[in-house]
Amino acid sequence: MIRRLAGQGAAAFLLALAVAGCSHDTRPKPVAVPALTVTPERIDAIQTCLLAGDRKGAEKLLKALLKLEPMNPKLQLLADSLDKDPQELLGPKSYPYTVQPGETITDVAERLLGNRLKAYQLARYNQLATIVALTPGQVLRIPGEQPVAKPQPAPPAPERPRRPAPAAKPAAPAPAKPVVNPGAAQHLRAQGLAALNRGAVGEAVGLLRKAKALDPGNALIARDLGRAERIAATVRANARK
Template sequence: MSGRKSVKLAVVAAGALSLAACSGGTPHLKAVAPPPAASSAGEAEAIATLLDQGQEGAARKRLKALLKRDPMNPSARLLNDSLDRDPKELLGPDSYPYVTRPGDTIVGLAQRFLGNRLKAYQLGRYNGLKAPVVLTPGQVLRIPGEAPRPEPVRRPDPVRATPAPAKPKPAAARPAAPAPAKPVANPVAARAARTAGLAALNQGNVQRAVGLLRRAAALDPGNALIARDLARAQRIAATVKARQ
């Protein structure tokens, strides 16, 4: 009889443990929140692209949401300063001139000289340019900071023997200089130059507007709209010159 009682007690104890486990003895697992749809870094890049395109209202709306979600995000704070603070206060009063080259963009120059492409909007405002910024070769910009030092000229070693000067060769007839090549038609670049020229004209920069519209006319010679805008800009430039 004692053996049977022991078996019954063991079965009852096992059932009690099973009921305890089912009744909530084991803690519930907490649900893990899904990851955000887009990272803060990617959102900052998207906001910077909107600013570069001149869509300030849309950029402010998305920037406000990003700062609400991630108030200490350095990229978001940088873009917020780019919109609301004085660019000379952000980048410093000292600057040096830079002459733009073919292929230069305001974003590329910000990455090259300021170390951060997100500062392109600051660099544009620093130079009084309104987005979207279209740069033309030969345009002079102010770059914040100190101009890079030129590399020192290497002098020849005086210890080494100086080679004997070579005998001068008889001067050959110089070939005639080739005629300057005509600019290749590029309607897309012409439209961009015309847009920038009209923006400069609206801002009162008549000489810059004339230069940009001349470039647009050279890139798309048969465009009547560009020819009309160029003629109007030249008339305004002549009027301004006569009044001076």
């Protein structure tokens, strides 16, 4: 009887173990947390905390990332932004700049300092209590030398009206060819010889010259004219004596 009960108890115990082995554990399992790494998003998160006024949150994240990459230049820049004097970091010399509509301190740092991560340094440089929003027309001190504005090219001079080209001078008329008229020349020759016979030497020379002009190739007229001119020269010479 005792052996029967013992056998029944062992069977029940084995059945309980089988049921326990098939049952599922419904308790939530722990979720694996990804390891902390240095990423651009986490560096931006430090900058965002600083500009939002959460210095403690920025310091906590910065300290954790520096343990991973102590020589990271961006992390070192942000660490300097927290600890060092902004005058020492950016220099004492500065110039005024007027904030334009829609500009943020990050925009100004990126454009005028060449690095958006220097926004917190620039805010401390200007002793800004409120960093998140700038007011259009607000004047900031920007470290360094004021950029020299490039001279604008002078507008092109108005084109002068061109003077009209002087009109070409009319060509000088060609000398008129002498009119040849042998008949008229003979008539003048006869008048000239008659005047010479009368002793009107000057009249004779004039008539014979006209005759020669009307018939320049006539040898007789040329001979008579030459004789008349010689007589005229003799008369003038005798008159001077």
